[in-house]
Amino acid sequence: MPDSLPTHPDSSAPLVPLRRAGRRMRRTRNFIFLKDVAALACTAFGGPQAHLAMMFGLLVNKRRYLTAAELLELQALCALLPGPTSTQTMTAIGFRLGGPNLAYLTLFIWCLPAVTIMTLAGLLLTRFDTAFTARLVQFVQPVAVGFVAFSAYRIAEKVIKTKTSVALLVAAAMVAYFFQRPGVLPLLLLAGGAVTTLRYRKHAIVQNKKPIRVEWANGALWLGVFLVAALLGHYTQLLPVRLFENFYRNGSLVFGGGQVLAPLLFAEFVEYKHYLTGPEFLSGLGLVQALPGPNFSFASYIGALAMRPVGGTAAQVLGAAVGAAGIFLPGTFLIFFVIRFWDSLRQYRVVKASLEGVNAVSAGLVCAAALLLYHPLPDRLLALPGAWAHAHQVSLPLNPLLVGFTFLLLLWEKVPSVAIVGAALLAGALL
Template sequence: MEEIKLAPPPRRGGSRTRRVRGIIFLKDVAALGLTAFGGPQAHMAMMLRLLVAKRRYLTAAELLEITALCQILPGPTSTQTVTAIGFRLGGPNLAYLTLLVWMLPAVSIMTLAGLTMSYLDKEQVARLVQYVQPIAVGFVAYSAYRVSEKVIQTKTSVALMVGAAILAYTFQLPWTLPLLLLVGGLITTFRYRKMPVQHDKLPLQVEWSNFILWLGVLIAAALLGSYTRLLPVRLFENFYRNGSLVFGGGQVLAPLLFTEFVEAKKYLTPQEFLSGLGLVQAVPGPNFSFAAYIGSLAMRQAGNGVSGQVLGALAGAAGIFMPGTLLIFFLIRFWDRLKQYRVVKASLEGINAVSAGLVCAATFLLYHPLPDTPVNLILVAVTFLLLLWEKIPSYAIVGAGLIAGMIW
């Protein structure tokens, strides 16, 4: 793709021009939030078409580099990418507005899905989503295949992936998965000598404010949740912690959330979890909006009705999106100098390999609650093959599952 260079801002009326440009950018982000189906890869294609080729907010090379940077951070890649673009165009204020506009459609839809799941008759819901649940497992199986295909390049990566999958499947505890990610990164750090040496390194200058804010919120939320025992506060802390440790996007998020909120805390049933995981595939925007669905269902036990569940959805959404946003604000300021170091590059091999293992384990963990019937097995396999074919969009597959549930 031909590189498109940004035109310099005009000298007169500069602040007004930037303000108008910011408004136009937010409208473009809203359009993406309402139409960007298919996950980070599809989001990238739409950003290239709208933000680069049409609007020329940045070049294709700049967009790809920002995306690569976001992929090595915990959190939702597409969300961090579009937020980082807003940061470059208009600073923190535009970046926060960008985040809000981007996530609002998906979070609203998934909050509504959580409320609907709570107040519909259980048998009606079960019939409606009976085919969406195995379809969701097919999506996870496809994600495991794609992630493994991209990041598994060495024997060490294979060993880490297999070991992580076995341990994650065996020890279904909330702290197991983050620990595996950290250990995986530490193991491959010792392979840094195999990375190419970059000479003439620039001195590293770090602005710590956003990192301190990220860490401060993490500690404060944990202490406040432990002291008050209020469920919305604890939900925020749970999602904030998970959002701070999820490398690899929504594929790795699913097993983390299943382990904590279904297996450990039992805020929702495996069937409800799978139903939401399938529905989020048919929703535009970030897959991390799944947190709003879980937060809404988790608040049912508080007995505060619809308002309480909406509060739970907001706590889940805020918790899952905030850490990645703060971290990208922190890292983008000095990334060009940090990536000169071989240790940083080497650790990513282990983190990515463990992430692939977690998604592989999630495929089996999520299938277990389903009835072991030929229909469910066929639906998992057909979903996997359709996604591999890449001709039918994900929302069409989920929509077909919902229609089938309504008919039968």
């Protein structure tokens, strides 16, 4: 007698191996993504726009985690929020790919190299040879300009499709170049979006729109930490708590990246609270600009030096950790809050039309960044202390041949970005 079939077959059984295979594929993809984040954290020199250029090359062109338009959209969204733009952008990509857990891992890996180096710099300040560091990275800045110029070329190629977009790109680049002020960047993005919003009728109506559901948890968390830190710092007067509140406040209110953050930190920690001296501040500021990764890691250096009166290496490490957490957490909470309802919001024709202008302005800002890195204006110093401005202006002149050569290598697409940065560092060490 032939074997009989089971009376109640388990129809879900064939799906189990597929689900397991899907989970394995997601874990593998997430692991590769985190490796890519670590590679960028160790090689992405030059500030937010150079970071964007390398994200564009690795995460868009090579790995295809997202499209060029999606990367620009996320970057523009993060630029409208206070906090470190490139860090928020990287965290948002991690959130898109794997949710909050991957996003927090992305944030940690992205910040770890620069925060570690700046913490060591704070611990070993008296032995740290900043002159050697300056020589080591002397060829990195022109290479970074090449990265940004190539990014501007590729982004414009992808998103500039109309005469309006061309006009917005040129106008944004000119305004950003001649008016380097903290509020200019978000205003330009909003203005660009407002211009193309008028053309919303050209976009198709999305049927069955998802309702916009705002999850207030991360917004409330950002505000709650802000208020609790302020109250604890006031009533306990504990130095680590006060440091966390100081950095959290600055991270919550600053627009425009590390160049805007620097004068605020100088005024608070050098001129007002005297946690470190002017030369110590300038040494750390010069070092962080020579490092890959986020410039906001400068907070860990200040935190380590501020804890010297408490005494001991452990106290300084605690200060560095408090500084890093305080400066990076506000922007993380805010991007987690916004990105959860952004996909629902962008379904509407008005929002979709505005993205054309936002992307065009973003491309213009990258063009302006390339020009400013190559030929900085005095206004770009943003009223920093005179000593720092002088130190910034006497840096080695950029080599146009290195800029052009880097651009051509990236256009050729045969040489990895890591190899180009490594060659620039090696040349600085040998020459």
